[in-house]
Amino acid sequence: MDDVSATSAPGREQELRSGLETVRARIERACAESAREPSEVGLVVVTKYFPASDVRLLAGLGVTDVAENRHQEAEAKAAECADLGLRWHFVGGLQSNKATAVAGYADVVESVDRAKLVPRLDRAAAERGHALEILVQVSLDGPDAEHRSGVDPAELLGLADRVAQAEHLELAGIMAVAPLGENPADAFARLREHRELLVSRHPAATRLSAGMSGDLEEAVAAGTTHVRVGSAILGPRPPVH
Numbered sequence: 001m002d003d004v005s006a007t008s009a010p011g012r013e014q015e016l017r018s019g020l021e022t023v024r025a026r027i028e029r030a031c032a033e034s035a036r037e038p039s040e041v042g043l044v045v046v047t048k049y050f051p052a053s054d055v056r057l058l059a060g061l062g063v064t065d066v067a068e069n070r071h072q073e074a075e076a077k078a079a080e081c082a083d084l085g086l087r088w089h090f091v092g093g094l095q096s097n098k099a100t101a102v103a104g105y106a107d108v109v110e111s112v113d114r115a116k117l118v119p120r121l122d123r124a125a126a127e128r129g130h131a132l133e134i135l136v137q138v139s140l141d142g143p144d145a146e147h148r149s150g151v152d153p154a155e156l157l158g159l160a161d162r163v164a165q166a167e168h169l170e171l172a173g174i175m176a177v178a179p180l181g182e183n184p185a186d187a188f189a190r191l192r193e194h195r196e197l198l199v200s201r202h203p204a205a206t207r208l209s210a211g212m213s214g215d216l217e218e219a220v221a222a223g224t225t226h227v228r229v230g231s232a233i234l235g236p237r238p239p240v241h
């Protein structure tokens with residue numbers, strides 16, 4: 001397949017470079033305000049809806065971690081970019097029947113929100129022959145929210161225990177998305193408590209994946225170790241159909 005976007009690659013590369021610079025500067029400023037080191041905050045670039053050619057340019061600009069949220073798109077892009085040595089994070093809603101396939105290319109699955117996924121991911125990781133890093137996604141939504149994404153906080157430890165017991169899964173930490181319509185600082189304050197609870201039981205599960213284009217400063221203040229940033233680097237996504 002011809003890569004038609006290659007004709008505009010220099011312009012696109014410049015756009016991505018400046019997006020990365022802006023976001024890295026925001027992370028540095030937020031770290032300075034919280035007396036944290038920028039090296040404590042990893043950057044995962046969310047490339048969903050953008051072409052593999054952008055992933056390639058990002059890798060050339062020093063990006064090491066990319067995230068996708070739709071299985072088919074992720075699988076195709078990971079295959080096209082297999083030579084780049086990137087770490088692929090899956091951050092989308094995960095259907096049980098897709099878990100095996102996602103474990104085929106993902107290095108980190110950040111959106112594990114129910115026990116049913118655990119044996120499937122474990123078996124797939126065993127077949128692939130290396131451990132799969134898992135983040136449990138915890139819901140920060142109110143109890144009455146229509147679409148809760150993530151496990152109910154009351155079930156966080158039970159799910160984490162399941163992951164930790166799976167032979168080929170490595171419980172790395174916790175992931176969350178701040179709910180729309182709430183001050184992200186308030187939501188991340190709850191997340192901080194969930195994380196402390198998790199680490200008290202699983203001391204190695206210290207990773208905290210929180211903070212996106214609109215709330216990365218609040219996430220840095222709340223102790224995030226990995227921000228997931230898309231549009232502030234790649235530009236606005238095409239509308240979802």
Ligand SMILES: *Cc1c(COP(=O)(O)O)cnc(C)c1O
Nearest residue numbers: 046069091212213228229230231
């Ligand atoms: C799309 C997405 C992001 C990135 O969102 P931006 O606002 O574009 O930075 C982060 N996390 C998850 C789970 C996403 O689906």
